[in-house]
Amino acid sequence: MTPARPARHDREHIIDVAVALLDRFGLPDLTMRRLAGELDVQASALYWHFDSKQDLLAAVSDRIMARIPDVAEGADLLETARTVRDALLAHRDGAEVVMSSAALRPGPSRAQEMLRRALLPQLADADLGATAVLQFVLGHTTLVQQRMHGESHGAAATAGVLDDTARDAAVFAIGIDLISRGAALTTARR
Amino acid sequence: MTPARPARHDREHIIDVAVALLDRFGLPDLTMRRLAGELDVQASALYWHFDSKQDLLAAVSDRIMARIPDVAEGADLLETARTVRDALLAHRDGAEVVMSSAALRPGPSRAQEMLRRALLPQLADADLGATAVLQFVLGHTTLVQQRMHGESHGAAATAGVLDDTARDAAVFAIGIDLISRGAALTTARR
DNA sequence: ACCTGAACACCGTTCAAGT
DNA sequence: ACCTGAACACCGTTCAAGT
Numbered sequence: 001m002t003p004a005r006p007a008r009h010d011r012e013h014i015i016d017v018a019v020a021l022l023d024r025f026g027l028p029d030l031t032m033r034r035l036a037g038e039l040d041v042q043a044s045a046l047y048w049h050f051d052s053k054q055d056l057l058a059a060v061s062d063r064i065m066a067r068i069p070d071v072a073e074g075a076d077l078l079e080t081a082r083t084v085r086d087a088l089l090a091h092r093d094g095a096e097v098v099m100s101s102a103a104l105r106p107g108p109s110r111a112q113e114m115l116r117r118a119l120l121p122q123l124a125d126a127d128l129g130a131t132a133v134l135q136f137v138l139g140h141t142t143l144v145q146q147r148m149h150g151e152s153h154g155a156a157a158t159a160g161v162l163d164d165t166a167r168d169a170a171v172f173a174i175g176i177d178l179i180s181r182g183a184a185l186t187t188a189r190r
Numbered sequence: 191m192t193p194a195r196p197a198r199h200d201r202e203h204i205i206d207v208a209v210a211l212l213d214r215f216g217l218p219d220l221t222m223r224r225l226a227g228e229l230d231v232q233a234s235a236l237y238w239h240f241d242s243k244q245d246l247l248a249a250v251s252d253r254i255m256a257r258i259p260d261v262a263e264g265a266d267l268l269e270t271a272r273t274v275r276d277a278l279l280a281h282r283d284g285a286e287v288v289m290s291s292a293a294l295r296p297g298p299s300r301a302q303e304m305l306r307r308a309l310l311p312q313l314a315d316a317d318l319g320a321t322a323v324l325q326f327v328l329g330h331t332t333l334v335q336q337r338m339h340g341e342s343h344g345a346a347a348t349a350g351v352l353d354d355t356a357r358d359a360a361v362f363a364i365g366i367d368l369i370s371r372g373a374a375l376t377t378a379r380r
Numbered sequence: 381a382c383c384t385g386a387a388c389a390c391c392g393t394t395c396a397a398g399t
Numbered sequence: 400a401c402c403t404g405a406a407c408a409c410c411g412t413t414c415a416a417g418t
Contacts, residue, residue, distance in 0.1 A: 181376065186368075
């Protein structure tokens, strides 16, 4: 007997599977057809749940950003920025995904709000500052993950990879540190 | 009579046409087939000149970065960063193109060298600082251009666009200003 | 409400073959 | 040296039709 067909997938479940696919194969292989295959469904079925691939990607982006853990009460800028960065690094091509649909939701995100709070005691224009910090984090992390991608199926010497990650960490720390000191200076001037 | 067929295209000329196509239609429409069509050639012909689309895009990226004008002798960080940003803004999706192949050439670019020079009088780790600044500029400009893309064929109200560009300018200025002050502070401490 | 099946209009890339 | 022509293995998206 053929079982009664239940509703098989909802948006949340599809996003789950999309993120899993992203982590395993990366953004270029996250296609509507592969995602549908993973769900045992035709590609066209996805268009009942999402308007377009852009729409799906935006949902994946929101999922990634929603997973940023809350940061302690008086956390400073470096800790907060690292928390955001780590949430992006937690998923393959995470920064690129978020960047590709960040322009679509211009409203202040939770990440931006967290950064704003870390900047508030020091900076008058904490709102603009938080946007700038987020842009740095996105740019930095996208470049870092792009290099990972190149190495995974490239001819990069294994030597130097450790140096690269160490340098990445230093660049990130210096970038945030300079911004933080600059913000403190602005306060001192007032 | 059929004219003798001369060698029709070299890498430089193809890059010219690719950049023109990029400016007119944007990165998603810069396909090998369209580029070939513009050159009155089969798509497969491009693979004699370039190993892959990635290779072509890297060449386009280099072209965009090579067009950054030199900056005055003692130019400060803000002026230098603006010069880099403007070179990216000069081409549709310029920042995204550069970002997508920036990981492939990890060596210090001319842009990074210019930023390093602007940072040198103030910062000990000018090299790492320059990388951080370049990452901010790339992240910022990519997001700005992404929003342009969304507006061009979207339903965005025309109102608010002016506010957006004004806000973008402020975010960029604050981001660079904070880094610059932070760098100065580091010097003062020594 | 949720999905299939088929079609449309594309992609990047390879490769034998031409000139 | 430079390019054609054809093929391969894909894409995102639409839409009538099924259940």
